[in-house]
Amino acid sequence: MTTNGRQFNGYDLNGKIYKFPEGVNDFLDSAFTHATLVKKGKRLLYYNIPASFDIETSSFYAEKNDGKHSEYIKQATMYIWQFGINGYSIYGRTWYEFGMFIEYLVNYAKLNSNCRLIIYVHNLSYEFQFIKNYFKWSDVFSMKPRRPVYAVSGGLEFRCSYYLSNYSLEYIGLNLLQKYKVKKLTGNLDYNLIRHSNTPLSKDELDYAINDVRVVMAYIQEKIESDGSIAEIPLTNTGYVRNHCRKVCFGEMHPDDLEERREGMNYKAIIRSLNISSDEEYEQAKRAFMGGFTHANAMYANETLSDLSVNIDEASAYPAQMAYKYFPMSSSIYIGSVDKREILDQYLKTYCCMFDLYIVNIRPRVLFENILSVSRCEFLDSAPYVSNNGRLVSCEGIFMTTVTELDFEMLEKFYVWDGIYVDNMRIYKRGYLPTRLIMAVLDFYSKKTTLKDVAGKETEYMVSKNMLNSSFGMMVTDIIRDMFEYDNEWERVSPDIADSIEKYNKSYNRFLFYPWGVWVTAHARHSLFRAILELGEDYVYSDTDSVKGFNMDKHKDWIKKYNTEIKALAIQASVRHDIPLEYFMPKTPKGKEKLIGVWEEDPPYVRFKTCGAKRYIYEQRNPENPSQLDLKMTVAGLGKKKALKYLLERFGNNHDKIFDFFENGMYIEPEHTGKLTLTYIDEECSGSVTDYLGTSSNYYESSCIHSENAPFEMSLMPQYIDYLGGMKLEVGTFVK
Secondary structure (H helix, E strand, O other): OEEOOEEOOOOOOOOOEEEOOOOHHHHHHHHHOOOOEEEEOOOEEEEOOOEEEEEEEEEEEEEEEOOOOEEEEEEEEEEEEEEEEOOEEEEEOOHHHHHHHHHHHHHHHOOEOOEEEEEEEOOHHHHHHHHHHHOOOOEEEEOOOOOEEEEEEOOEEEEEHHHHHOOOHHHHHHHHOOOOOOOOOOOOOOOOOOOOOOOOOOHHHHHHHHHHHHHHHHHHHHHHHHHOOHHHOOOOHHHHHHHHHHHHHOOOOOOOOHHHHHHHHHHHHHHHOOOOOOHHHHHHHHHHOOOOOEEEOOOOOOOOEEEEOEEEEEOOHHHHHHHHOEEEOOOOEEEEEEOOHHHHHHHHHHOEEEEEEEEEEEEEOOOOOOOOEHHHOEEHHHOOEEEEOOEEEEEEEEEEEEEEHHHHHHHHHHEEOOEEEEEEEEEEOEEEOOHHHHHHHHHHHHHHHHHOOOOOOHHHHHHHHHHHHHOOHHHHOOOOOOEEEEOOOEEEEOOOHHHHHHHHHHOOOOOOOOHHHHHHHHHHHHHHHHHHHHHHHHEEEEEOOEEEEOOHHHHHHHHHHHHHHHHHHHHHHHHHHOOOHHHOOOEOOOOOEOOOOOEEEOOOEEEEEEEEOOEEEEEEEOOOOOOOEEEEEEEOOOOHHHHHHHHHHHOOOOHHHHHHHOOOOOEEOHHHOOOEEEEEEOOOEEEEEEOOOOOEEEEEEOOEEEEEEOOEEOOOOHHHHHHHHHHHHHHOOOOO
């Protein structure tokens, strides 16, 4: 099969399903007949075809009796494995059959350490826990314990397709697949029913299992075709945007263009001038880095509120900061302590500043929000402090935190104090990010905006959207981070900090500067805090790039003025970088200009209730039927679709009762939360298990994972409950 002259190596979307062992030879013949090899580096060859592996398991409690007492312990067993190659699928029921299949596969394809088959597993950490003792691993790469990105054994290279996509299989099937349409089947398999390797499977159950590897194969096949070969597919989703931006910045997209190559050399010269001076500077930058701000106004927490007309979101907030704002554009100069306010103000006004700030006896200037995270503070001499759900309200003593000049400006607007001391001040020259980097990010934004809902451009739209969303992630990737290696057990490996910084500074591949990421989020928080200050006591809730509150009419002029400022910044950036203005404000398919970084209005809330960060429920009018109120919910740790469906059924679609139920102590039974508790079992598991049909069978696992539905209880910290009670006694409950 060929398209645009490119050979697709015999991939068959509707490839036949085989059963092991009788169908193994036909399966391998079908999968590899048209397969070709591609080169990676000097010696490594990969089969240029998609392959996927998956298992289905049952978890249960088994009685263990040592003659003196008995107990029930967690156990699990695999009852079917599925393997897909090039669109064809095969399955078996036992690990013995799986081992035999691997032997057939390795011998047939002549796999070895230099000739490999990449096998994608969606959420490799799960399958790895079951198979880890069946292979001799030569290389396992993991950024977190028990979360391998890839694992290599001889000619088999298992990779995690979840890390590559950042999406569930269901989402991939519904939204990412454009050419080879395969949907994950839902509802065909009841995980609450215990099965073992001898439990008969219905056609629907078998189709459910096989479709999981078919979805992954289709996804990887589309990646092979779009990326050029399987050797070009990065390990993670962020790898895509990183590789693309590096090529743009280094002038490698069109290597025959002399002007582009010249600009690429200039970019490299800029990067070589931006170095981390020491491990102290890097650790300080890590302390200064903070992510998005998510919090609720304590005055309105646990209250059902009506008519929240302010519901605004900042359009692509992080990319907007990269396009418009200033950043550190030099290596740092170490100043040390600063003991005169006029000197401090001059630094703050002129440079990008990073410093350790000691504050004496801090108190809130405003009641509606506290912006400083307790986790970012070091309290001296165990100074007593008051917190508001993780945010510092006051401290009767001295504490230290690390900030930028942007953070300090906002601290002065939200707090008062008796005194400050500035130490370890580092300054950087202010400048704007290089033109080529901004152009790459704006290109993602422009395509995302102009291609949305355009027939025939679905793939290009999704690629641009994912790359735009990942553009910030590449900015804040740690220079130095612990890795986790597996050699019969997981082991943390900590790199040498000084050596890592030296390699970072000298790397010819480097196209970013870690402090840029620190200032991206600092600028974004600064913009968010401006909106919170504008709303004042009308402010109810915020999350990174969105603000919710009362009285839109009162704040419309400020929003309009802010957006006018953003347009002015866009014009200035357009002139500065010689980038067409339409890249900053592309038009949607309907012809509407969409300026990056402005506050956009979303539909208001009829009712809204929050119990803290990432815990809220709300009503909005249905856009197609305004008389109908749609109920929606966002709660960290709770599957909102499944839980909301349960609440609507439990309370007979009575929204009043659901709002009353949504409070501290709200309990959702395990079967309705959509969440699982996973228990990693590293010991051998064996015994006899009885399936849901009443048939018993022996099982053996060298290691496994026990999973069970997890309950959810909305519990507020006692300190937060006390704080809320004290605040409302002091200021009263505001009614809007």
